[in-house]
Amino acid sequence: MDQRLSMITLGVADLGRARAFYEALGWKGQSPPGADIVFFQLIGAALALYPRHALAEDAQLPNETARFGGIALAFNTRDKAEVDRVLKDAVAAGGTLLKPAQEVFWGGYSGYFADPDGHPWEVAFNPHWPLSSDGSLRLPKS
């Protein structure tokens, strides 16, 4: 299995509401005609929104409702001000602030919001990991 991840699919209760949230943040989704799915192009991968019951069925998993499924997504920023701005925009778009932006133990500055379906996003400035000009993340050489 090569070292890549092609798509992250978020199960959502209401596709229109979920799409409107991400588009209010400035993202642009696309849907194949007549299909109950929305795709967002990321850098080298895609994020999809899909009805949660259909996603559970597709993966053949029980559709239990849980606040925290043990996965967090992260959006890294170029500076601290961008963290504050994104958290503010996420709340204005209908998200929930989980953790206000703060200095964190690993030397960065970060906070969390949840999207309307509760999926947690960390918004983080990491001074040790500058982003590339296209916004992509490259880990430091270890």
Next chain:
Amino acid sequence: MDQRLSMITLGVADLGRARAFYEALGWKGQSPPGADIVFFQLIGAALALYPRHALAEDAQLPNETARFGGIALAFNTRDKAEVDRVLKDAVAAGGTLLKPAQEVFWGGYSGYFADPDGHPWEVAFNPHWPLSSDGSLRLPKS
């Protein structure tokens, strides 16, 4: 908020077990000295493994145990044989087959495995979405 995702963090019960699973699949992780986290470089982003209780605490969410948190990851392949191979390798590495590879309604061929912490991965060949030479995914123009 620019249209990107920097990191996907999987909460895990046993960091060594989780790392061993992904490394048995051929991935190569890196850890800062003394830190309870493992990073894997993806294309333009990173996947992290982190103790689940610490991830819940970091996001200020209750650490409920759930089989399905409403998020699925996907690994897209270049052909059908690669789907079969990756699912077989995942099971050999200690994963669980959730759904055997099969022809699916959208015209592709896919199956699902769960990693040792239950995080679902779809392994999919999508003939409508050829991967770039570097393995990255680019959505068709809509």
